[in-house]
Amino acid sequence: MDKDIGTAFDFRLFKRLLRHVRPYMPTFYGVALAAILLSAFAVLSPILLGEIVDNAITTKNSSMLLKLILAMLGVLLGEVICQLLFNYYANWLGESVIKDIRVRLFQHLMSFKMKYYDNSSIGLLVTRAVTDMQRIGEIFSEGFFVIVSDLLKMVVVASVMVYTNWKLALIVFAILPLLLYATRLFQKAMKVAFIEVRAQVSNLNSFVQERITGMKIVQLFTREEIEKEKFREINEKHKNAWLKTVWYNSIFFPIAEIVSSITVGLIVWYGGLQNVANINEEEYGTIFMFILLSSMLFRPLRQIADKFNTLQMGMVAANRVFKILDTNSHIEDIGTTEKENIKGDIEFSDVRFGYLEDEEVLHGISFHVNAGETVAIVGATGAGKSTIVNLLNRFYEINSGSIKVDGIDIKDYKLSSLRSKIAVVLQDVFLFADTIANNISLKNDDITEVNLEQAAKQIGVHNFIMSLPGGYNFNIKERGGMLSSGQRQLIAFLRAYVSNPSILILDEATSSVDTYSEQLIQLATEKITEGRTSIIIAHRLATIKKADKILVMDDGRIVEMGTHKELLKQKGYYQNLYEAQFLTEEVL
The missing domain is CATH 1.20.1560.10 (ABC transporter type 1, transmembrane domain)
Structure with missing residues (x-):
């Protein structure tokens, strides 16, 4: 004092x-x-x-x-x-x-x-x-x-x-x-x-x-x-x-x-x-x-x-x-690279990171995602899945190693250019106290009402929006309180889709939504990931099976990597996780 x-x-x-x-x-x-x-x-x-x-x-x-x-x-x-x-x-x-x-x-x-x-x-x-x-x-x-x-x-x-x-x-x-x-x-x-x-x-x-x-x-x-x-x-x-x-x-x-x-x-x-x-x-x-x-x-x-x-x-x-x-807590934005089109090739090389200086969360993570691939990341809570998402967007700076997009270190990109090519749908969807249209476009003048409706129809959420009073002009109030969790998730999917990203990151959150919303989300996921690099923190078996590659994480490390069938043959960590978390779902 x-x-x-x-x-x-x-x-x-x-x-x-x-x-x-x-x-x-x-x-x-x-x-x-x-x-x-x-x-x-x-x-x-x-x-x-x-x-x-x-x-x-x-x-x-x-x-x-x-x-x-x-x-x-x-x-x-x-x-x-x-x-x-x-x-x-x-x-x-x-x-x-x-x-x-x-x-x-x-x-x-x-x-x-x-x-x-x-x-x-x-x-x-x-x-x-x-x-x-x-x-x-x-x-x-x-x-x-x-x-x-x-x-x-x-x-x-x-x-x-x-x-x-x-x-x-x-x-x-x-x-x-x-x-x-x-x-x-x-x-x-x-x-x-x-x-x-x-x-x-x-x-x-x-x-x-x-x-x-x-x-x-x-x-x-x-x-x-x-x-x-x-x-x-x-x-x-x-x-x-x-x-x-x-x-x-x-x-x-x-x-x-x-x-x-x-x-x-x-x-x-x-x-x-x-x-x-x-x-x-x-x-x-x-x-x-x-x-x-x-x-x-x-x-x-x-x-x-x-x-x-x-x-x-x-x-x-x-x-x-x-x-x-006077607080200097900024991500250094000294990069000069601006690319109109990013293919979406992603490479993590021996990335180490910790939210606290003396507590490392990721211990030398390395993997490669080819442009257009869909990669699923699975693992127990606290394994470091969401941290990978945060680092790719440069919300945090890595301690060591490198992260490259299209062969260029993300530090060499202008921050606005990098983030404009990446869209994220988080598990905890945040919506503003505004209309559905403004929450989707975020008042971007380049996104017109026609663009919104076309995108909504393409991923199958147009009818849901039009069923609301006022349609796209429906005010969803603070944090989207007028919508269910599934409906908020659909709005988040549409928001990511209309931005036309080169890289898409999805933290699927269908465990707490109704069956109808879940079906819409699955359809939206298939449409939105089509033709672009996608990283999905998977909570559903259907997503994992369709992934081109699965990264299995445990305690900040990638312990296994491969397709669904390849990992089951290894009879290792993934098989145990599959039997504990996904097998019941498959039987059902």
Whole structure:
């Protein structure tokens, strides 16, 4: 936590934020000018009031009174206009800056390795991209510019006080250190409190996001009461963190009001005694002016303390966001090869890989897939089947060895070019909260409605889609919740098919679907694998029998390789797996 606290105003971070302000420098300077004008207009009203009391009311000069009143109206109108421009454009600048940073952050997140997401909380990343971004915007809209404006007001007010009556100014300045000291203590306490608030907000977001996503598991295992208690504990910590900030505010602001009231009392007392002793009626205006000026001197100081908290929260948020932006967790995309047509020849040569540095998952995998072949990969859970899929797509970098496509190392391909030629249908299908058409095309302009319908008819899923309300425009809601698991699988098959890949990877998932959907999936599998290189993580005997080659994996190694008949003749690992997993299915 201490590392996150840093300094209240980190010039290094602010300088970095200013880089994002460069496209909006005219607005930045305009807001700064409005802040300067506000400082000038603020002190003009008390000065004019003093003039009205001393030179118009006490002398009963009605014409001067009218002129001074009109002057005050002009000052107030100017102050209102400047305040309006200041508030609007300071907020506009803040929103524009965070829009740019949020886009940059999202692009940065999309280029991360899968390993980064394996080790990161999704709820925490959402907090960084949404809540923390808003805090950064508040640095400009409610923090920095407001503080600068208030500081300018205080400097101008103090200067006017000294110039007008240095003795009354000394009374005000004598009280000022007390408020400054209280403000400093308040800032230190609030800095720590707001760090705790941000931490608890992140914890709360992460917890809620995970439980809502996994609500089926929570209900299936009757974890409602246990999760409710956990949430109550996290929510209690969140509440206490916020109450700490409320407590500090409750102490500071009454103290600030008392100090301000004491100052006003001293001004009236000393100015009144001076006036009585000198019998000088002109001092009445000065007393009135100093009462207003002292309030203007102390009020910004109280506001600065509050805005300083906003600035602190913004700086902490900026630090956290920039930590993500500074994270170097990208797959190196330094390849230059781009091929319009890939045949689909795949070669793994002594590939070693581990998700963790000291735990190797693949131990020297080597195999060759000829273009157009269908290869099935079988093995027990954890054998390394899905890892092969991840490595071919360069979701992860291999530790050693090489992977080649058409004789070219995949590192030499441009990443977008390589992945555009590979389509994957995963066992756990992910669909967006959108229409079926958009989930299939992923809003690729090159894929028209006609292309979608033709492809759907070719793999036999058109009738199923048209049976849904709205057909291709049916909104399947978040994660495809309006569809069954089999229907989601069919959509995933069609999504892969319309991309016209050179290499197809299928993680068959028909074990939990109904018979009708399974038949459609089998037909889709036959059509989609026709004429292209296909790697299938097999769960069904029919797929295995039709494969040109079967790779049998165990504990990160290829232990056997061959056709279905060849492997059965070897009477080894595959035969045992076949008898345990597939023989019953064949009999049925």
